[in-house]
Amino acid sequence: MAIGNSFDGRSSIIEVHMPNIAIIGSGAMGSAVAKRLIDHGATVLTNLDGRSERTIARAKAAGIVPVSRQELAKAELILSIVPPAEAINVAELVADISSMMPAPAPFIDLNAIAPKTMQALAARFEGSGVEVLDGAIIGGPPVPGKSGPTIYISGDSAERSRLLENYGLRVRRLDGPLGAASALKMCYAGINKGFIGLGTAMLLAASRSGAAESLKAELSESLPDFDRKLSKSIPDMYPKAYRWVAEMQEIADFLGEDDPAATIFRGMAGLFSKMADDVEDSRVLVGQLDEILAETGG
Amino acid sequence: MAIGNSFDGRSSIIEVHMPNIAIIGSGAMGSAVAKRLIDHGATVLTNLDGRSERTIARAKAAGIVPVSRQELAKAELILSIVPPAEAINVAELVADISSMMPAPAPFIDLNAIAPKTMQALAARFEGSGVEVLDGAIIGGPPVPGKSGPTIYISGDSAERSRLLENYGLRVRRLDGPLGAASALKMCYAGINKGFIGLGTAMLLAASRSGAAESLKAELSESLPDFDRKLSKSIPDMYPKAYRWVAEMQEIADFLGEDDPAATIFRGMAGLFSKMADDVEDSRVLVGQLDEILAETGG
Numbered sequence: 228m229a230i231g232n233s234f235d236g237r238s239s240i241i242e243v244h245m246p247n248i249a250i251i252g253s254g255a256m257g258s259a260v261a262k263r264l265i266d267h268g269a270t271v272l273t274n275l276d277g278r279s280e281r282t283i284a285r286a287k288a289a290g291i292v293p294v295s296r297q298e299l300a301k302a303e304l305i306l307s308i309v310p311p312a313e314a315i316n317v318a319e320l321v322a323d324i325s326s327m328m329p330a331p332a333p334f335i336d337l338n339a340i341a342p343k344t345m346q347a348l349a350a351r352f353e354g355s356g357v358e359v360l361d362g363a364i365i366g367g368p369p370v371p372g373k374s375g376p377t378i379y380i381s382g383d384s385a386e387r388s389r390l391l392e393n394y395g396l397r398v399r400r401l402d403g404p405l406g407a408a409s410a411l412k413m414c415y416a417g418i419n420k421g422f423i424g425l426g427t428a429m430l431l432a433a434s435r436s437g438a439a440e441s442l443k444a445e446l447s448e449s450l451p452d453f454d455r456k457l458s459k460s461i462p463d464m465y466p467k468a469y470r471w472v473a474e475m476q477e478i479a480d481f482l483g484e485d486d487p488a489a490t491i492f493r494g495m496a497g498l499f500s501k502m503a504d505d506v507e508d509s510r511v512l513v514g515q516l517d518e519i520l521a522e523t524g525g
Numbered sequence: 526m527a528i529g530n531s532f533d534g535r536s537s538i539i540e541v542h543m544p545n546i547a548i549i550g551s552g553a554m555g556s557a558v559a560k561r562l563i564d565h566g567a568t569v570l571t572n573l574d575g576r577s578e579r580t581i582a583r584a585k586a587a588g589i590v591p592v593s594r595q596e597l598a599k600a601e602l603i604l605s606i607v608p609p610a611e612a613i614n615v616a617e618l619v620a621d622i623s624s625m626m627p628a629p630a631p632f633i634d635l636n637a638i639a640p641k642t643m644q645a646l647a648a649r650f651e652g653s654g655v656e657v658l659d660g661a662i663i664g665g666p667p668v669p670g671k672s673g674p675t676i677y678i679s680g681d682s683a684e685r686s687r688l689l690e691n692y693g694l695r696v697r698r699l700d701g702p703l704g705a706a707s708a709l710k711m712c713y714a715g716i717n718k719g720f721i722g723l724g725t726a727m728l729l730a731a732s733r734s735g736a737a738e739s740l741k742a743e744l745s746e747s748l749p750d751f752d753r754k755l756s757k758s759i760p761d762m763y764p765k766a767y768r769w770v771a772e773m774q775e776i777a778d779f780l781g782e783d784d785p786a787a788t789i790f791r792g793m794a795g796l797f798s799k800m801a802d803d804v805e806d807s808r809v810l811v812g813q814l815d816e817i818l819a820e821t822g823g
Contacts, residue, residue: 342734365743375747379739403735410734415743417727418751422720428786429715432779436640436708437701441677445663445713449673452750453716481730487795488726494792497785 245270246390249302251317253278253286257308259368260396262289267395272302300324304390305334312473314338318348325357333358333387335380339416339474341481342406349405360387361405363412381407413481417492420471423464424495426457427502427516434515443522458520465513469503472496543568544688547600549615551576551584555606557666558694560587565693570600598622602688603632610771612636616646623655631656631685633678637714637772639779640704647703658685659703661710679705711779715790718769721762722793724755725800725814732813741820756818763811767801770794
């Protein structure tokens with residue numbers, strides 16, 4: 228309950244419902260989504276057992292309420308925002324804690340997983356009474372003053388995702404079955420992150436074959452949009468490369484064995500894996516990329 | 526010799542040298558490069574034995590002079606502008622016809638081949654007295670009124686390519702050994718054509734998973750540069766897909782077995798091969814792509 232002023236200026240008492248939304252995953256995206264919801268009046272719960280000090284600090288800074296795993300089940304809606312390789316484990320946790328609830332909360336998987344992975348994930352909930360929804364986040368983490376990212380949800384006939392919309396997130400409900408939002412995410416990431424992979428691969432190749440300077444000059448002249456995007460996106464990729472490995476593998480699985488393009492994304496997974504190792508270790512490749520990107524292209 | 530008017534208005538006789546340049550390859554690029562040179566006063570020779578009526582007509586329309594294979598050797602400069610899979614055969618032809626010349630013309634390979642392929646190609650000329658130069662064309666065929674494409678030449682210490690510059694082409698000489706221009710071309714094409722491959726693969730995947738409309742809308746909103754480029758470049762790719770297969774394989778070879786990114790371009794070769802088959806046959810995939818690209822993205 229809160230005291231407010233009604234439209235005609237008379238003081239009145241109005242009911243304010245403060246929903247509890249559980250978010251599993253307190254990475255850059257999970258904590259920023261939480262902050263957006265909190266800033267719009269929601270209470271966000273998460274579990275921080277076994278997480279790093281940095282993650283705990285970030286969650287607290289966002290105003291997230293740490294609770295036990297079992298208490299997550301008391302939320303009105305449970306979101307999963309984790310690296311794709313962890314999505315199934317999170318679903319199993321949610322199925323487990325929900326099994327003790329008389330009326331379990333709907334569960335939305337927002338991870339970058341293939342539609343088939345989404346269907347396998349949903350299968351873990353069969354007979355549980357949990358409504359499972361397929362979602363995908365397109366765009367970077369929410370930033371104050373900007374309306375993005377867009378959260379796509381498919382198969383949401385009961386409009387469970389309206390709660391997210393009411394608390395500050397941009398939501399688009401898609402027609403189509405469970406998996407349609409995941410398919411969209413795969414296609415979008417295949418173009419967007421795939422492009423960053425192409426740029427990374429070819430700038431490194433140019434660096435080792437002495438063509439770096441002429442490549443940068445030619446790009447800045449004949450493909451200036453690409454040049455600008457690579458200059459920003461490649462450095463942004465370094466800390467995320469480890470996470471993109473599984474996402475590229477999901478895209479390959481999504482395309483399927485019959486599609487020659489699946490091979491493209493198996494190669495992308497290998498490339499981002501090499502980058503992730505370099506970022507954690509010698510940073511030789513990072514140094515080469517930074518050097519090319521610093522070329523003025525004159 | 527030609528009669529002209531000198532600067533002060535008095536009639537005079539000046540020497541005009543009309544060089545013969547041989548171009549092997551009368552495709553879209555070869556014939557447009559020829560036309561640019563001819564428009565600037567050069568005489569361009571080619572051999573049309575066994576070529577299609579369409580190619581012969583295009584060459585004649587450009588003003589190219591058809592000659593026998595042996596007569597190509599009488600040019601001052603010989604250029605190879607063919608699909609990458611044909612580059613070695615052309616080099617062998619040139620080595621063959623040059624072997625009978627006392628002072629054979631320099632030979633510039635302008636094809637999209639890997640630096641190692643370029644080195645293997647140059648090896649065919651060992652002991653022949655032919656100066657072999659590594660070149661690469663970046664940009665589409667020359668069009669009247671535009672200065673592009675750019676022709677990169679590496680290892681040209683004797684400035685053999687100045688002849689091309691004098692007759693209307695934009696030339697940039699690169700420092701670095703034989704293969705540096707080819708390396709630049711591989712890196713540039715890997716980004717530019719690789720991007721078109723990514724877009725093709727993901728639009729087709731979106732089409733078959735019912736995500737086409739939402740993907741197009743999201744692209745036009747959050748990646749408008751990409752959306753515009755794909756809308757233009759994908760239809761432009763259809764008739765060239767067959768040629769890009771070998772070019773993608775060259776990029777994979779260029780990257781080498783140790784680079785996981787080589788796998789990306791083996792997948793690209795498979796994708797463009799599938800597209801080339803479709804373009805020649807049922808045009809089912811072309812139809813799907815055209816349908817998505819026609820979406821207004823609203």
